[in-house]
Amino acid sequence: MTDKYDAIVVGGGHNGLVCSALLARAGKQVLVLEANDQVGGAAVTREFADGYSVSACAHLLYQLQPSVRKELKLNPKLAAEDMTTIALGENGEHVRIQGGKVLGVSDADAESYRGFHKRMTRFADLLRTYFNKTPPRLGTKDFQDLKTLGRLGFDLRRLGKTEMREFLRLIGINIHDELTERFESPLLKGALSLDAVLGTHLGPRSPNTIMTYLYRLAGDHGRVASPSGGMGSISDELAHVARESGVTIRTGMPVSRIVIRNGRVVGVETESGERFDSLTVISNADPKQTIMQLVGARHVETGFTHRVHHLRMKGNAAKLHLALDGLPAINGLAKKDFADRIVIAPDEHYVERAFNPAKYGESSPEPVLEITFPSFRDASLAPTGKHVLSAVVQYAPYEFKGGWDDAARQAFEAATIRAIERFAPDITQRISASELLTPADIEREFHITGGHWHHGELTLDQFLFVRPVCGAAQYRMPVDGLYLCGAGAHPGGGVSGAAGRNAARAILSREKAA
């Protein structure tokens, strides 16, 4: 027996949930099939040690889109908002960055940073406009596409001659050059470098790192927040809204294949052999997994298969979770500072040097870190008086030489703790339990090919009109009835819900046109 739905969403990540809820509100019978026992994908909170919980993958909220919040009437509870970034320096001389303000640097740097931030947020706003739109196709006569393209050209031109030139100069280049031209403070340069490379297989000297920096700013001008109850609370709220809208969500149901008959989607089959019928299947899985595994190369054409196969999506960020008996002592940090975002990236060369071994399949002996103590403002995450440290650690290449075995994982964890120890000498005594997720673990646990949290590197050749690949940037895959709604689609990763919302709108408008 099979069940029939108007649409089936493969994967209950936050984008899948957004997409399903919007479709259900448009009157569709929607089924969401999630492989794990918990919805949320990479936006989940889970216990990693007895009594200690943490956002297992994504841990900071940059850009939950206002349109998504509004349309689904979301009201996420935030434990911390507009967090300051503290770049740890030797001898307790830290640099604090919040919005366009920076403390702990020379007056010249502070002034220069104000200008830099203003320009970058202006450019980022340009990108943000397009986050909530289906990217236009190039070379078509479709009115909507031409309108969006025309608007893009107009917005670019409206920057004014100088700024437009500046935008075009910067968009492809590396952040290192720009930072060394503008700033003298190594800590400031280190922290901004880290912002540009977080979650990518790029170093600050890699081309394209201005773009990844802008992407980070595009969310909410770079403001970061930490949701109360961890990232899972966002997903739980989304799941609740989806269910309220009539969506059926089934967890622990890994989809083994998307069933294609006569060149069109007719449903999905789960690993347990259950079959669900629908003429619309929306994949929240990454594009590579969707096409190469769930659909199969034989159902798509060669050029397309080739492009998907070669998508660059090898993760390079690991996630470290520590259960702590108490907060560590960090020279120069007051207790309240533990509510903020703390980064270890002492200078821009340090970040680049950390990246060097990753090019050759080795992990960084001196990694860069983005650290939060989510339990500091959210007591629900740890037993009373105890704390949780959640950190993104780079670089830990997905294709680790010799593979990510326990020894490799332990070695990288030790290197990471040594990096923290430089600033928090008592950290080791505080640790009661730990967990390190390498990209290989992230791939396994969250079903993301390559463990890349953006479902594909966010670079100019995989962005906007060509995300995930040329010819499939409008959420529609070249198999009738198949859509993509995850981070692999425009605009990309981060807990923003934009891809899920845009996909739902693309599906509905296509239906209206048909």
Added chain:
Amino acid sequence: MTIQEVHQGRLRSPFYSRLAALDTVNQWHEWKGYSSADALYCEDMEYFAIRNATAVFDLTPMTKYRITGPDALDYINRLVTRDMSKIKPGRVAYAVWCDDRGQVIDDGTIFHLKEGEYRLCSQERHMAWLQTAAIGFDVSIVLETADVAALAVQGPTSFTILSKMGLDGLEGLKPFGLMNFDFDGADLMVSRTGFTGDLGYELWIEPGKAELLWDALFEAGKLYGIRAMGTHALELARIEAGYLAAYEDFLPADATMRTGRTRSPLELGLGWLVDFKKPNFNGRRALAEEKRRGSTWRLVKLDIDGNKAAHHSYIFAKEKGNKREIGFVTSAAWSPVCKQNIAIGTVRMPHGAVGSNVWVEIYYQREMHWSRAMAKAIVVDKPFWFPPRRSATPPGPY
């Protein structure tokens, strides 16, 4: 890693010693790394051997790929536009393959050697495309051009000669069929295929037995007019047969830079090879769209007035007062056997319907001076040369 010695310079086919012994004009060209003869003594005589006796052509340089593996059929079925599940073991299919835009990359023949094992033959090399197409399939693709010596044995007396050579049971072999024989302890594969549009066969054997095969063949054919031929004679025969040649009648899509210079199978008159009942193959979406909207180009076979070959001529809709040409000739020849001035060309739709008239502008030179003639032509749909013996089974003795 072991470093393999790679032959430097132009290759010689395993039949080279025999071809060289017959060669009097010393006219060779390069074909995919091999020396291939334009002609060996007289291209006209070689051509008449195809039509009146038997001509033998060295096919070894033809690109050959061996495609095997559990997914071989699924792989080939996605690669080419026709339905290969209908081609049983022991059968050969003419096929065409396209890129995602539905533009022809090349045409060739696919031999279903045995269950799940195929040989793909084409004029051009395609390893990059074949490997790209193999992503996601469990198949192995091996270039076996140098591992197989091949001869085309074409002409009315070819069946008799091969029978004399001792290939018993060949009379039952239908066009596009395969048979295997023992030849001096080696496997000799014979297919009833060819590029001449006449009764003919192709012989496939390991290179070590090549000279022995040649000798046996020429011994058997001594009284039946057997001759060796070069590519010039074959070129004329293939135009008469209405067969297409890459780089003449179409450009391989993966080697073409300018947009609009490639052709779809529908535009090359190969619509019969495109099976839209197959749910997926390369180019299907684009071709379905083309079918819906209509093609830009049409391939035409032209029967032209007069006797001046219309090489590279412009094609016009009317004799006079044309604003612009509607197309051009891609292959042309005076056909001795048909006594017709024939050509293959490409015209813009909707021109060139079968039975309609077009005008061909022929430039020709007489003692240095150029002249121009507008010749009337009629669009025909059948090949210019299609003798009953080509498909008769058993073929009659000549």
